[in-house]
Amino acid sequence: MTRARSFVLAAGGTGGHMVPAAALAAELMRRGHRVALVSDARGVRFPGLFDGVETHVIPAGRFAGGPLGWAKAARQMVEGRRTARELYRSLKPAAVVGFGGYPAFPALSAAFAGRIPTAVHEQNAVLGRVNRLVARRVDAIATSYSATERLKPAYANKVHLVGNPVREAVLALRSRPYPLLEEDGIFRVLVTGGSQGASVLSQVVPDGLAMLPVAFRRRLQVTHQARIEDIDAAREKYAALDIAADLATYLPDMPEQLAWAHLVIARAGASTIAELTAAGRPAILVPLPGATDDHQTANARAITEAGGARTIPQPRFTPTELAKQMQKLGLDPSALENAAGRARACGMPDAVSDMADLVESLDAPRAPVHVGRVQQKEAFA
Structure with a gap:
C-alpha cells in the first residue's frame, strides 16, 4: 500500500509547464498523496487544469530588461525563496518537483536550503534555462526525449527518460481509432498555436486552405484556436473564402477536438507534441522561430523523422507551401492513416505513471529507482 505523502509541484505560467504538472498532480492524488502547486499569478489561474x-x-x-530588470528579478527571487521556505514548514513536502519556468527557481532553491529531495522535469528536447541552473543540485532529472540538448554528460546517473505527461482525457485517445476518412467525406482540420496562440497561423492557414482544389476545400471543417487580436480577421477571412470554420481563443475540449481531427496544424510546443503522439494524429508543424534555444525545432525532429508530421520553418510557411503539403497528405486517406500510426508510435503512454514512480522514490534515496523504461542512457546531444 502506498504511503501517503505531501508533494510540491513548481511550474511557470505557460501551458508547456502547467499541463504536465497538472497530469502529475492528478496521478499523485489518485495514489492518495497531498499535492500543492507553486506558481505565479498566471499559473494558478490556468483554466481548468488544477481544479x-x-x-x-x-x-x-523574469531576468529581462537590462540591469534594472535583473536587479528587480533577483529581489523577487529572494522573496520567492523566503515565501517557499515558510510554505514548506506547513506542507512538509516529501519532495519538490520543478517543471521549468521562473517560479520553479525560488521553489527549488528553498528545497535545497531545507534539504528536501528534488527533481525537475524537462518537457522540451533542449534543457531549459531554469532546469540548467538547478541541474547540478537536484536529485533527479526527468526528460521527455531520448536526446536532450544542453544536458551535461556529468548528470547521466540521475537522468531518467519518462516522456511528457499528458492529461488522462488525451491519453484515453490511444484506445480510439483514427477517425474514418472517406474520399468524399468531411475532412476535419484542427489549428492551434498552443496556450498563447500563434498569429502566423491565423494569417497563413485560411489563404493556404483557399488554394486547395475546390472539391477538397468544400470538404473542410476547420476548428481554429486564435489569439484574441487575430480572431475577428481570421473569422472574416474564412467566411469570405466560404470555408466552414469554428474559431475560439481557447478550446476547453481539446481532447475531443483531437479525437475527431484528421490533421493538426500547430506550433511545436512540448505539450502539443506530447498530445499528438499520445493520440496518434498527423500534423503540419510550424516551430516558433523565437523559441529559446530553438527548442521547438528540436521538439519536432523525432515525430517528423518518424513520418508522423511535416515540419515547415516559419520563413517558408506560406499559403502555397501549406496547400502543397495539405494535398500530399489530405488527398490520400491511407497516407494520413499511416502518418497517424507513425505519430502514435512516438508516444510514451506511461509518462505520467513513470514520473509519479520517480517522484515517490525521491524520499527513499537508498532504494533503487525502478520506473519501467525510464533509465536514460542516451540523453545527451
Missing part, C-alpha cells in the same frame, strides 16, 4: 489542487503564488522575477 481541486491546493495552489500558492510566490514572487518570481
Whole structure:
C-alpha cells in the first residue's frame, strides 16, 4: 500500500509547464498523496487544469530588461525563496518537483536550503534555462526525449527518460481509432498555436486552405484556436473564402477536438507534441522561430523523422507551401492513416505513471529507482 505523502509541484505560467504538472498532480492524488502547486499569478489561474489542487503564488522575477530588470528579478527571487521556505514548514513536502519556468527557481532553491529531495522535469528536447541552473543540485532529472540538448554528460546517473505527461482525457485517445476518412467525406482540420496562440497561423492557414482544389476545400471543417487580436480577421477571412470554420481563443475540449481531427496544424510546443503522439494524429508543424534555444525545432525532429508530421520553418510557411503539403497528405486517406500510426508510435503512454514512480522514490534515496523504461542512457546531444 502506498504511503501517503505531501508533494510540491513548481511550474511557470505557460501551458508547456502547467499541463504536465497538472497530469502529475492528478496521478499523485489518485495514489492518495497531498499535492500543492507553486506558481505565479498566471499559473494558478490556468483554466481548468488544477481544479481541486491546493495552489500558492510566490514572487518570481523574469531576468529581462537590462540591469534594472535583473536587479528587480533577483529581489523577487529572494522573496520567492523566503515565501517557499515558510510554505514548506506547513506542507512538509516529501519532495519538490520543478517543471521549468521562473517560479520553479525560488521553489527549488528553498528545497535545497531545507534539504528536501528534488527533481525537475524537462518537457522540451533542449534543457531549459531554469532546469540548467538547478541541474547540478537536484536529485533527479526527468526528460521527455531520448536526446536532450544542453544536458551535461556529468548528470547521466540521475537522468531518467519518462516522456511528457499528458492529461488522462488525451491519453484515453490511444484506445480510439483514427477517425474514418472517406474520399468524399468531411475532412476535419484542427489549428492551434498552443496556450498563447500563434498569429502566423491565423494569417497563413485560411489563404493556404483557399488554394486547395475546390472539391477538397468544400470538404473542410476547420476548428481554429486564435489569439484574441487575430480572431475577428481570421473569422472574416474564412467566411469570405466560404470555408466552414469554428474559431475560439481557447478550446476547453481539446481532447475531443483531437479525437475527431484528421490533421493538426500547430506550433511545436512540448505539450502539443506530447498530445499528438499520445493520440496518434498527423500534423503540419510550424516551430516558433523565437523559441529559446530553438527548442521547438528540436521538439519536432523525432515525430517528423518518424513520418508522423511535416515540419515547415516559419520563413517558408506560406499559403502555397501549406496547400502543397495539405494535398500530399489530405488527398490520400491511407497516407494520413499511416502518418497517424507513425505519430502514435512516438508516444510514451506511461509518462505520467513513470514520473509519479520517480517522484515517490525521491524520499527513499537508498532504494533503487525502478520506473519501467525510464533509465536514460542516451540523453545527451
